[in-house]
Every structure is written in C-alpha cells, then in structure tokens.
Amino acid sequence: MHLSFLFAAYTVVWVGLFIYIISLSRRSRALEREVEELRALLAKRQ
Amino acid sequence: MDKRFASNVIDAVLPAVTLAAMLAAIYAVFVYVPTDTFQGPVQRVFYVHMAMWLPTFTAFGLVAVASVLYLWRGQRVWDRLGRSAAEVGLLFCSLGLITGSIWARPIWGTWWTWDPRLTLTLVLWMIYATYLLLRNLSTDPNQGSTFAAILGVSGVVDLFLIYKAVYWWRGIHPAVLVNRQGGSGLEDPRMKLTLLVCLLGFFLLSAWLLRLRMRGARLQDTVDDLRELLTQHS
Numbered sequence: 001m002h003l004s005f006l007f008a009a010y011t012v013v014w015v016g017l018f019i020y021i022i023s024l025s026r027r028s029r030a031l032e033r034e035v036e037e038l039r040a041l042l043a044k045r046q
Numbered sequence: 047m048d049k050r051f052a053s054n055v056i057d058a059v060l061p062a063v064t065l066a067a068m069l070a071a072i073y074a075v076f077v078y079v080p081t082d083t084f085q086g087p088v089q090r091v092f093y094v095h096m097a098m099w100l101p102t103f104t105a106f107g108l109v110a111v112a113s114v115l116y117l118w119r120g121q122r123v124w125d126r127l128g129r130s131a132a133e134v135g136l137l138f139c140s141l142g143l144i145t146g147s148i149w150a151r152p153i154w155g156t157w158w159t160w161d162p163r164l165t166l167t168l169v170l171w172m173i174y175a176t177y178l179l180l181r182n183l184s185t186d187p188n189q190g191s192t193f194a195a196i197l198g199v200s201g202v203v204d205l206f207l208i209y210k211a212v213y214w215w216r217g218i219h220p221a222v223l224v225n226r227q228g229g230s231g232l233e234d235p236r237m238k239l240t241l242l243v244c245l246l247g248f249f250l251l252s253a254w255l256l257r258l259r260m261r262g263a264r265l266q267d268t269v270d271d272l273r274e275l276l277t278q279h280s
Contacts, residue, residue, distance in 0.1 A: 003088075005148050009148040009149065012144050031269055035269055
C-alpha cells in the first residue's frame with residue numbers, strides 16, 4: 001500500500017516547515033535584542 | 047490607508063487565512079479526494095509535492111525581479127527582498143525535491159533518475175544555494191550582493207527550462223497540469239480541486255514566511271547600521 005511513503009512525505013514537509021518557522025522566530029528575537037543593546041550603547045556614547 | 051495600519055492588518059489576517067487554507071488542504075488530501083486507481087494512496091504525495099513548486103517559482107521569480115532592481119537602483123530594500131525570497135524559495139524547492147523522491151521510489155522504483163526536469167530542478171536548487179552562500183561567504187557585503195544579484199537573474203533561464211522540459215525532451219517525469227496531448231493530467235474534478243486548495247494553502251504559507259523573513263532582514267540591516275555608527279563614535 002506504500003503508506004509509509006505517504007507518511008514520510010508529509011512528515012518531511014511539516015517538520016521542515018516547523019523547523020524553519022522556529023529558526024526564523026529565534027533569529028528575529030535575537031536581532032531585536034541586539035538592536036536594543038546597540039541603541040542603548042549608542043545612546044550612552046552620544 | 048496608512049501604510050503601517052495596512053501592514054498590521056496583513057500581519058493579523060495572513061497567518062489566520064493561511065492556517066484555514068492549510069486545514070482545508072489537509073482535509074482535501076486525506077478525506078475528500080478519491081484514491082488513485084493505479085498508484086494507490088501514495089498518489090496523495092503528489093498534492094503536497096506539486097504545491098511546493100508554486101512558492102518555489104514565485105520566490106525565485108521575485109529574486110530575479112529584486113536582483114534586476116538592485117543592480118539598477120542599488121537600493122537595499124531590493125537586496126533584502128532578493129535574499130529573503132531566495133531563502134524561502136530554497137526551502138520549498140528542497141521540500142519539493144524530497145517529496146518528489148519519496149513519491150518516485152514506489153512508483154518509478156528509484157529514488158532519483160537523471161530525467162531532464164529533475165536534473166534541471168537540481169541545478170535550480172544549486173543556483174540558489176550558491177546565491178545564498180555567495181552572500182554569506184563574501185567579505186565585502188556590497189560585492190557579495192552584486193554577484194548574488196547577477197546569479198539571481200540568471201536563475202530565471204533555468205525556471206523556464208524546467209517548465210518546458212517535459213514538453214521538449216523525452217523524460218519520465220509526468221506533465222500533470224497540461225499533459226503532452228494538451229489535456230489535463232488530472233481527470234477527476236475532485237483531484238483538481240484538491241490540487242488547487244493545496245496550491246493556495248502553500249502559496250499563502252510562503253507569503254507569510256517571506257514577510258517574516260523580510261522582517262528579519264530589516265532587523266539585520268538595522269544591526270549593521272548601528273554597528274557602523276558605533277564604530278564611527280568609538
């Protein structure tokens with residue numbers, strides 16, 4: 001019946017998309033923190 | 047309408063509409079659509095496999111447009127769009143290649159074959175993987191962006207060849223939307239509707255991912271600007 005192939009295909013797609021969304025969200029949060037830190041540092045120096 | 051307000055509305059509506067379309071796609075693939083007489087349940091892989099290519103082609107098309115505009119005007123917004131679309135396109139292209147391979151094993155008896163369309167798609171994957179590598183490895187960001195933009199434009203030729211490959215060359219990859227005789231490769235209307243819902247769902251998902259990725263790219267540019275300002279002040 002090849003059900004394992006059907007399961008594998010959809011698992012790969014959902015896991016792949018999930019990992020990408022998590023990585024995008026983490027990168028964004030890290031960058032937001034960095035922007036805040038850099039702005040604070042710049043304000044101090046000015 | 048205020049630009050910021052419109053952006054907030056899109057940010058609120060797009061994920062919800064995407065989720066609804068994805069749920070409809072799951073229902074259509076696993077409940078609504080009939081099982082293919084010849085291929086059996088594994089034919090259902092086809093819907094997700096096909097749905098990967100609309101976001102792939104759209105994203106790589108966007109890379110080409112953004113690359114031309116970046117080379118012409120040199121504005122960072124086009125560079126951001128190019129690199130964001132390339133990343134999203136590469137994700138969908140990778141998933142398309144993997145799901146195609148999983149479908150091919152039980153149907154063709156092999157994970158991979160050097161069919162013209164498959165080979166050209168692998169070349170496409172390599173073009174845009176190189177595009178992203180060029181940007182990440184370049185020590186001079188402007189030079190990296192320019193070289194990547196040239197590559198981004200040239201990738202369009204491969205997109206056209208992939209579309210035409212099943213009609214021009216003898217291969218084993220099926221022509222699904224419009225077969226070689228000019229008719230549709232999907233006879234049952236429920237199969238056509240399921241494919242349409244999947245195409246819509248994954249297209250919306252790619253649009254949402256592109257928005258998220260663009261936001262990240264904007265933040266990265268802000269970080270670069272602030273670092274440069276700090277260097278000037280030190």
